[in-house]
Amino acid sequence: MTTVEAPARPRPRPVSTTPPTGPRVRQRQRPExxxxxxxxxxxxxxxxxxxxxxxxxxxxxxxxxxxxxxxxxxxxxxxxLDAYTTIFAGSRVWLSYGATIFITVVGTVIAVIATSGIAWVIARGLPLVSRPLAVFAYIPMLFTGGLVPMYILITQVLQLRDSWFAVILPMAIAPFLVFVQVSFFRATPQEILDAARIDGAGELRIFFQVVLPLSKPVIAVIALFYAVAFWNEWFHALLFISEPAKYPLQLVLQNLITSVANAADLGTVSAAPVYQMRLAMTVITIGPILLAYPFAQRYFVKGLTLGATKG
Structure with missing residues (x-):
């Protein structure tokens, strides 16, 4: 007689008492x-x-x-909307916008080219050239020739009366920005320049194809400084421009603020909303340059830091 064995019962698995492993919850630290x-x-x-x-x-x-x-x-x-309707009804603001845009764009291009060229020559340390040029760029930081000699130079020697270049040329070089760019150029690795010379590149080719592409941050900073200065310039226009059709936007605003009677020059009625127009002209004047700043902000901090601390 055969006996049938009962099937073995499965043994219960031991229950693990250790907590499940997983990503630890990071405790939030209290801010300092x-x-x-x-x-x-x-x-x-x-x-x-x-x-x-x-x-x-x-x-x-x-x-x-x-x-x-x-x-x-x-x-x-x-x-x-009476102020904006009054301002844009005439042609004065549109003409002044064109004048300001021309002065800002052309002036910034000329100023960046001139500043970069002078800064590169000073940074190169060339004998008989770099040191006198550095002294020549440093002297205007201490004192200038005065208003009367500049007026004679612009109006009688250069014959730039009623020309937008009378506003551009006196501001073409800012000594402080020259030395900011000199500090940046001196931080350029010498090995890159030596490699370009070994490949047969001349000084101009090194400057335009090697140095300037590496200097985009500081060039953006300098261009922003110059653009803001040219956009806000009205004093040189007041001195050298007498044709109302060539007034930049800031001079139109200055005339509007200083004299209520000039509100009629904006194009229209005698009973103009003067107080409202002053505020509207301020918004119109600072709006474009204020909107342009965020696009250059990432270069602004980086370029200013590198140009000011290295060297």
């Missing part, structure tokens, strides 16, 4: 006091800068009657 104070300070400074600008924008859209009675406010009440 200095970080909190820094962020608070930056936010407060940003508010201090933004609020006045916003009040100018809001005032440019506020009716003239409300501005004359209650002054500035954070919101245009009542809303009005």
């Amino acid at each position: 006091t200095f970080t909190v104070v820094s962020y608070a300070g930056v936010i407060a400074f940003a508010i201090v800068c933004i609020v006045p600008f916003w009040m100018v924008v809001a005032g440019s859209f506020t009716a003239e009657s409300s501005l004359s009675q209650t002054g500035y406010s954070l919101w245009p009440d009542p809303f009005s």
Whole structure:
């Protein structure tokens, strides 16, 4: 007689008491006091800068009657486009925009080329050339020849009266920016320049095809400085330009701010919204250069840091 054995029961698996392994939850660290104070300070400074600008924008859209009675406010009440309609009704603002764009673009190109060339010669340390040129660029940082000699030079010697180049040439070279670019050029690796010379490249080819492509950050910084300076320039235009059709935008704004009577030159009626037009002209004037800054911001910090600390 055969006996049938019962099937063996499976043994229960031991229960693991160790916690499951997985990505550890990173504990959030409390921010340092200095970080909190820094962020608070930056936010407060940003508010201090933004609020006045916003009040100018809001005032440019506020009716003239409300501005004359209650002054500035954070919101245009009542809303009005009278100032912008009055400003763009005539041709003066469009002509001044063209003049300012020409002065800014052409002046920035000339200034960047001149500054880069002088800075490269100074940075090269050439005998009998670099040191006298450095002294020549450094002297205007201490003092200038004066307003009368410059006026005689521009109007009688160069014959640039009523020319936009009378505004461009006096600002073509800024000594501070020259030495910023000199510091950047001196940080250029000498091995790259020696390799280019071994390949048969001349000095001009090295400068244009090797040095300038490596100097995009500092060139962007210098171009931004020059562009802002040319865009905001009105004093040289006041001295050397007498034709109203050639006035840059900043001079039109200056005339509008200093004299209420010049509001009629913008093209229109005698009862112009003067206070509102002043604010509107301010917005129109600073708008383009303010919108252009974010595109150059990444080069601005990098180029200014490298040009100021290396060398």
